[in-house]
Amino acid sequence: MPGISNAARLITFHVTRYNPETDGAPYLKTYAVPVREGMTVLEGLHYIKDNLDSTLAWRYSCRMGICGSCGMFLNGRPGLACNTQILHIADANLTVAPLPNFEIIRDLVPDLWTMFDKHRSIKPYILRINEAEINDPAGEFYQSPQQLESYLQFTYCIKCGCCMAACPTLATDARYLGPMPLTAAQRYNADTRDEGRRERNALTGTSTGVFRCHYAGECSRACPKGVDPARALQLLKRRLVLDYLHLARRIKRCEKLHGPGQGKLLPDIAAAPKGTVG
Amino acid sequence: MSQINRYDNRLGIWGWLGGGRWGAERYAYILHRITGLGILFYFLLHIVVTSLRAKGIYLWAGHGFLHQPIFEFAEYVVFAAFAYHACNGIRLVLVELGFAVGKPIEPVYPYKTSLNVQRPLLVCMMILTAVFLAIGGYAALIE
Numbered sequence: 001m002p003g004i005s006n007a008a009r010l011i012t013f014h015v016t017r018y019n020p021e022t023d024g025a026p027y028l029k030t031y032a033v034p035v036r037e038g039m040t041v042l043e044g045l046h047y048i049k050d051n052l053d054s055t056l057a058w059r060y061s062c063r064m065g066i067c068g069s070c071g072m073f074l075n076g077r078p079g080l081a082c083n084t085q086i087l088h089i090a091d092a093n094l095t096v097a098p099l100p101n102f103e104i105i106r107d108l109v110p111d112l113w114t115m116f117d118k119h120r121s122i123k124p125y126i127l128r129i130n131e132a133e134i135n136d137p138a139g140e141f142y143q144s145p146q147q148l149e150s151y152l153q154f155t156y157c158i159k160c161g162c163c164m165a166a167c168p169t170l171a172t173d174a175r176y177l178g179p180m181p182l183t184a185a186q187r188y189n190a191d192t193r194d195e196g197r198r199e200r201n202a203l204t205g206t207s208t209g210v211f212r213c214h215y216a217g218e219c220s221r222a223c224p225k226g227v228d229p230a231r232a233l234q235l236l237k238r239r240l241v242l243d244y245l246h247l248a249r250r251i252k253r254c255e256k257l258h259g260p261g262q263g264k265l266l267p268d269i270a271a272a273p274k275g276t277v278g
Numbered sequence: 279m280s281q282i283n284r285y286d287n288r289l290g291i292w293g294w295l296g297g298g299r300w301g302a303e304r305y306a307y308i309l310h311r312i313t314g315l316g317i318l319f320y321f322l323l324h325i326v327v328t329s330l331r332a333k334g335i336y337l338w339a340g341h342g343f344l345h346q347p348i349f350e351f352a353e354y355v356v357f358a359a360f361a362y363h364a365c366n367g368i369r370l371v372l373v374e375l376g377f378a379v380g381k382p383i384e385p386v387y388p389y390k391t392s393l394n395v396q397r398p399l400l401v402c403m404m405i406l407t408a409v410f411l412a413i414g415g416y417a418a419l420i421e
Binding site: 018020021025026098099100101102103104105110111149150151152153154156167168170171172174190211214215216217218220221223225226227228230231232234235237238239241 | 282283284285286287288289290291292293294301303304306307308310311370373374375376379380381382383384385386387389391392393
């Protein structure tokens with residue numbers, strides 16, 4: 001391809017190393033990695049593992065920005081190792097460290113347990129007053145495209161933890177729920193199929209909840225999927241204030257449609273063909 | 279199973295300054311916190327200075343101790359901190375009430391975020407702060 005060079009450049013990787021059995025604190029170790037155009041940080045780490053130091057540990061899975069496993073601190077900025085090209089962020093030196101604001105298990109592996117604990121606490125799933133509808137659904141819920149758009153952006157979160165590492169408030173207050181769990185709360189609150197907003201408000205409206213956010217905006221800049229947690233958090237605050245003042249407009253909840261085979265066929269839709277099996 | 283030692287990697291106060299992609303809102307965030315703490319410190323100092331009246335000490339009267347140039351300048355710094363904190367605070371109230379952050383959109387690369395939507399408000403508030411600082415500075419000079 002024109003414009004793409006195949007010549008390798010030596011980039012010095014400064015990688016955080018930490019062995020919990022032998023080290024009291026993390027330290028930096030340097031590796032010289034030959035880098036070609038288009039090579040990602042993840043590929044650089046694989047080069048180190050294969051050729052220079054087989055003891056290096058990190059977490060990864062899909063290699064294409066979907067699983068959210070390889071969130072790292074790259075040159076002082078949180079991002080995914082698999083979708084960050086080395087030459088886009090480094091001329092000669094690249095610092096690779098585990099995501100901050102989490103405990104380090106080993107080398108570049110952060111312990112994301114605290115984040116998932118908080119995430120679980122806000123009940124990130126559809127809550128209905130009538131539990132039988134969830135456990136034993138008898139039909140489907142209608143949702144318009146506009147209703148879907150009110151939360152769709154927030155569903156793209158891959159739980160990589162980059163926003164939690166970027167948040168300056170979370171850096172000083174470990175009890176703060178953080179951008180990821182609160183974005184999940186807004187995602188379900190805005191879903192017209194959900195009826196659990198007030199239940200979540202009891203947690204998101206506390207002193208460790210969404211009002212600890214002071215809009216530094218780093219979560220939205222760090223997010224590799226464009227989820228925009230900062231927007232979700234401000235919309236969550238708005239809803240909490242309106243709920244507190246009893247000024248919130250009543251959201252029309254989804255109506256349950258009939259179950260399979262029980263619905264009325266619209267006149268302009270052709271009937272399904274007869275089954276050919278059985 | 280033996281206990282695994284984990285290293286606490288929390289950034290702490292350093293997280294206010296480092297740890298993210300530096301943007302205008304982060305500078306605003308840091309300055310808002312610093313000016314807030316500064317104004318709080320001034321209020322405490324103010325209580326101490328005025329309470330000295332009970333002992334018959336008037337530090338601000340006539341050509342008193344507090345009329346030295348350094349304190350006159352410090353007074354302007356307090357005014358500047360207050361002007362910034364108030365203007366940025368209005369922006370934060372508007373943003374946190376869901377105004378100026380826009381509606382959720384389909385994330386298509388290059389991503390546009392709510393930060394882009396509220397940026398004009400930030401710029402307006404910083405211009406307003408600058409106007410206040412200029413007026414305050416002019417008033418202090420002709421005094």
